[in-house]
Amino acid sequence: MGAVSLDHLPAPDKVEVAFAGRSNVGKSSLINAITRQKALARTSGEPGRTRELNFFETAGGEMRIVDLPGYGYARAPKDVVERWTRLTKAFLRGRVNLKRAFVLIDSRHGIKDVDKGIMDVFDEAAVSYQIVLTKLDKLKPGQAQRMIEETETAIMKRPAAFPRLVATSSAKRTGLDMIRAEIAALIQQ
Template identity: 55%
Template sequence: MTEQDNTDIIEEARKVFSGPIAFLKSAPALEFLPDMAVNEVAFAGRSNVGKSSLLNALTNRNTLARTSNTPGRTQELNFFDVGEPLRFRLVDMPGYGYAKAPKDVVRKWKFLVNDYLRGRAALKRTLVLIDSRHGIKEVDTDMLDMLDGAAVSYRIILTKADKIKASELEQVFVATAAAIRKRPAAHPDIIATSAEKGMGIPELRAAVLESVTQG
């Protein structure tokens, strides 16, 4: 992709995310999933990784996705319609690594996510959020294994990049790239973001738009 192409898709993505975006529905089980009228991009991440804040920054809304300091608040698949007419959907997946949740609830979430990943033809890419202060942890590795097993294309998004020094961020960036290099379903490019400062948000918007329009 040329520099002009990159500039064009960033501008197009800015326009798309400045338009209509609305919550569609929550799906606690597969039978509640919406029709597959358009392509989807899902967001996955460990509880408290900053997923809701990033979704709000991505869509330039303050309350589109709920934010909470309580891990595991998102317990369903939440769908958001983007564009009018409808262009694509964003899917907020249940956070993982929820140590305080009952085991039967954790099991239910895991089955829901795994079944969605394996059976959703409309899903074009999953964006896996990793806290830049911690890098890839064991619970993240479990998620990456699940995505590789389901043959679902995914891309790593580093969150809270403003919370660490630039030199530390670079180290996390290099280590993360090395960790995913041999993973079959991983996109090689990583985006570092800050929902609070707006860092990487234009690039993230472009990555979402590219995911749903390619091929």
């Protein structure tokens, strides 16, 4: 379907799941990996490439994936970052078919203040979100386990946070089946 503006949002006729994350967190790679399509979401070595709402229809048409603009990209002008934030907030308002947002956190860095900011947006909008740790293959096993535990503790008191996080590696294909299972359960609701 591609990028759209708020004036041209698709009708709320399908289950939607959204993916949000800091620039360069691996959002496009993860979307491609879970859909088993190499080039559905465009990947780039340049952070901050997702600047609009991108909608992807899944095979069979039973659901829609929404790729939200990346946040936290310091090189983007402040007014552009504010526009991306407004776009995301406006999208979340009243989107009853949005069943869950997946908030991607780079496992090498953990939850940053900018991540807390987007979680606040989801909490305020009462949109259920689930934390997905990315790039788990970049950590040693002990470090990975500590990061999982720290992240679980950090989200415990957040009102809209889904209590189970998913640890992934798009490169090693770790955790992808778990995300697929979460999405399949949302479609069945």
